[in-house]
Structure formats: structure tokens, C-alpha cells
Amino acid sequence: MSSIISVRTRGHSVxxxxxxxxxxxxxxxMDKGLVHLFIQHTSASLTIQENADPDVTHDLISWLDQTxxxxxxxxxxxxxxxxxxxxIKSMITNTSLIIPFANGQLLxxxxxxxxVLxxxxxxxxxxxxxxxxxxx
Structure with a gap:
């Protein structure tokens, strides 16, 4: 089963x-299985990262810009x-992710x-x- 989600980004952001x-x-x-995500672009990417402290994503962007x-x-x-x-940033990060789920919840x-980066x-x-x- 596949679908597409559309995400509006705010330029150079996470x-x-x-x-x-x-x-x-x-x-x-579905009760349990895997969700596969694939971004259909060559200048944006996907990541799993900390979502509690916005300084983390800020620092990730800064590191990518310096690198x-x-x-x-x-x-x-x-x-x-x-x-x-x-x-290049898209190449060194991820264009796809696989995440397990159980009881209808992401694990x-x-x-x-x-x-989305x-x-x-x-x-x-x-x-x-x-x-x-x-x-x-």
C-alpha cells in the first residue's frame, strides 16, 4: 500500500x-509491519533525529553548511x-527510511x-x- 504525503518546506530548514x-x-x-519513506527529490532528504530540542536540528543544518x-x-x-x-547534502544524508510499527504505532x-531536510x-x-x- 503506497501513498504520497506533500510537505511544504520553509527553505533551508528542517x-x-x-x-x-x-x-x-x-x-x-495495519497492526504491524514496516513503513518505507522515499523523498522524490535530489535537493532534499530525510532523517530520524531528536525532536525535543530545536538546537539539535539547528546544529545539524550548521554542520551540513560548514561541511x-x-x-x-x-x-x-x-x-x-x-x-x-x-x-551533495542529499547524497550524504538519506533519501529513504524504514521504520517498524506495531499496534498501529511507529516504533x-x-x-x-x-x-525533511x-x-x-x-x-x-x-x-x-x-x-x-x-x-x-
Whole structure:
């Protein structure tokens, strides 16, 4: 069973999508299995990270920006100086995640949340394919 959730990002940011994923699991009526998430973009990515302290996601963005600066010697600049760094950031993070669920609930840890990492400066509408696999 697959569906698509659409997420509006606020440019170069981290957006939590845990509630939307939980909703997809609840709507499925499945008791236990796996949820696979796949982002259909090359300049944004997915992560599971702490959702209690916003300093964590701020520090993650800062680290990615220092590790992959816009000022790099990039050949691909047709879409602006943030485009090639966004592709690299997407490559070194995740474009898909697999999360178990049981009793209709995600089995994430106490402080874990699911996030879209927006690597571009502009706002975007991002699409995430949600595929639920029932445990037989």
C-alpha cells in the first residue's frame, strides 16, 4: 500500500513529518509491519533525529553548511549557488527510511522524530512516498 504525503518546506530548514507518517499508518488499519519513506527529490532528504530540542536540528543544518559550503568549486551552478551543495547534502544524508510499527504505532524512540531536510534556500513543496508493508 503506497501513498504520497506533500510537505511544504520553509527553505533551508528542517520540517518534522512524524504526525503525517503516523496518520498514514493509522489510516492503513495495519497492526504491524514496516513503513518505507522515499523523498522524490535530489535537493532534499530525510532523517530520524531528536525532536525535543530545536538546537539539535539547528546544529545539524550548521554542520551540513560548514561541511558542504555554497562557495565550493562546483561546475553545476545553473540553478544558483545553493543547488549543487543541496545535491551533495542529499547524497550524504538519506533519501529513504524504514521504520517498524506495531499496534498501529511507529516504533520510534522517545525523542525520535522524522524530518525533511530542505537543502535549498527557497520554499518547496516536497513529495514523500509512504509505502506500508504488513507483517504476515
Amino acid at each position: 520540517t518534522e513529518i512524524t504526525p503525517q507518517v503516523e496518520n498514514e499508518v493509522a489510516k492503513s488499519g 558542504v559550503p555554497e562557495s565550493g568549486p562546483y561546475r553545476h551552478t545553473a540553478e544558483g549557488p545553493d543547488d549543487m551543495p543541496a545535491h 520510534t524512540g522517545t525523542w525520535q522524530g522524522i524530518f 530542505e537543502h535549498r534556500r527557497a520554499d518547496h513543496q516536497r513529495r514523500i512516498v509512504v509505502t506500508l508493508m504488513n507483517e504476515a
